[in-house]
Amino acid sequence: MATMGNQLISNVFKALAHPTRIQIVKLLRNGELCVCDILPNLDSEQSNTSQHLAVLKNQGIVESRKDGSKVIYSLKNEEVCAMIDLAEAIILRQIEETKASLLK
Amino acid sequence: MATMGNQLISNVFKALAHPTRIQIVKLLRNGELCVCDILPNLDSEQSNTSQHLAVLKNQGIVESRKDGSKVIYSLKNEEVCAMIDLAEAIILRQIEETKASLLK
DNA sequence: TTAGCATATTAGATTTATCTAATATGCTAA
DNA sequence: TTAGCATATTAGATAAATCTAATATGCTAA
Numbered sequence: 398m399a400t401m402g403n404q405l406i407s408n409v410f411k412a413l414a415h416p417t418r419i420q421i422v423k424l425l426r427n428g429e430l431c432v433c434d435i436l437p438n439l440d441s442e443q444s445n446t447s448q449h450l451a452v453l454k455n456q457g458i459v460e461s462r463k464d465g466s467k468v469i470y471s472l473k474n475e476e477v478c479a480m481i482d483l484a485e486a487i488i489l490r491q492i493e494e495t496k497a498s499l500l501k
Numbered sequence: 502m503a504t505m506g507n508q509l510i511s512n513v514f515k516a517l518a519h520p521t522r523i524q525i526v527k528l529l530r531n532g533e534l535c536v537c538d539i540l541p542n543l544d545s546e547q548s549n550t551s552q553h554l555a556v557l558k559n560q561g562i563v564e565s566r567k568d569g570s571k572v573i574y575s576l577k578n579e580e581v582c583a584m585i586d587l588a589e590a591i592i593l594r595q596i597e598e599t600k601a602s603l604l605k
Numbered sequence: 606t607t608a609g610c611a612t613a614t615t616a617g618a619t620t621t622a623t624c625t626a627a628t629a630t631g632c633t634a635a
Numbered sequence: 636t637t638a639g640c641a642t643a644t645t646a647g648a649t650a651a652a653t654c655t656a657a658t659a660t661g662c663t664a665a
Binding site: 411414415441442444445448449452463465466467 | 652653654655656657661662663
């Protein structure tokens with residue numbers, strides 16, 4: 398199996414390396430949403446949110462379609478959800494470990 | 502199930518958001534290695550590599566133990582490998598899609 | 606048309622990550 | 636001990652990501 402460029406791989410992680418973008422993915426996990434419905438769920442300005450959406454789109458994590466004057470975003474793949482779940486598992490392990498070391 | 506801070510989650514992605522760190526994880530996938538065996542496989546200076554290893558360690562992705570004057574690193578969890586595999590899957594899909602759009 | 610809403614884009618300031626080079630630490634063997 | 640190897644740490648320079656504020660675009664309805 399051919400090996401893939403680590404630069405490309407790290408770009409995917411980079412796209413997910415921001416709390417706002419994680420939040421966006423989590424929102425879209427329940428189904429597609431227009432920007433106007435995403436915005437009130439974030440602590441981020443409109444223009445900033447638009448930039449974060451562009452980052453996710455550039456990495457093929459989300460896609461968008463127009464509906465009148467609105468733009469509707471959705472997850473483009475299932476993998477990204479699995480990646481977030483795995484990240485959570487890593488964190489939980491760290492927390493358990495910290496807890497255990499405090500009890501020693 | 503309680504939801505976890507997006508900041509914590511994004512920190513895990515941040516730790517993997519660099520080609521050198523991806524390379525390190527891939528090397529460790531085959532088993533533990535001392536720094537002296539990691540170094541020649543990277544395009545990175547010794548001090549820089551040491552910093553990258555510290556980033557991975559801080560996020561609970563790798564762990565280390567001393568063996569004489571050497572330090573041996575290993576993966577601390579399985580999840581990180583799965584995350585990289587998923588990232589590759591996302592990229593492959595993107596590539597296929599680009600290919601398809603060129604043929605249209 | 607034109608006004609207004611929805612979203613995107615841009616430029617510049619600020620923050621954060623990365624790299625380099627130098628130095629420090631800690632072990633081992635002579 | 637002391638010299639040398641293996642690794643880590645630090646400071647500062649450079650590069651990249653992020654945010655803010657302003658403006659642009661494109662659709663819709665009056």
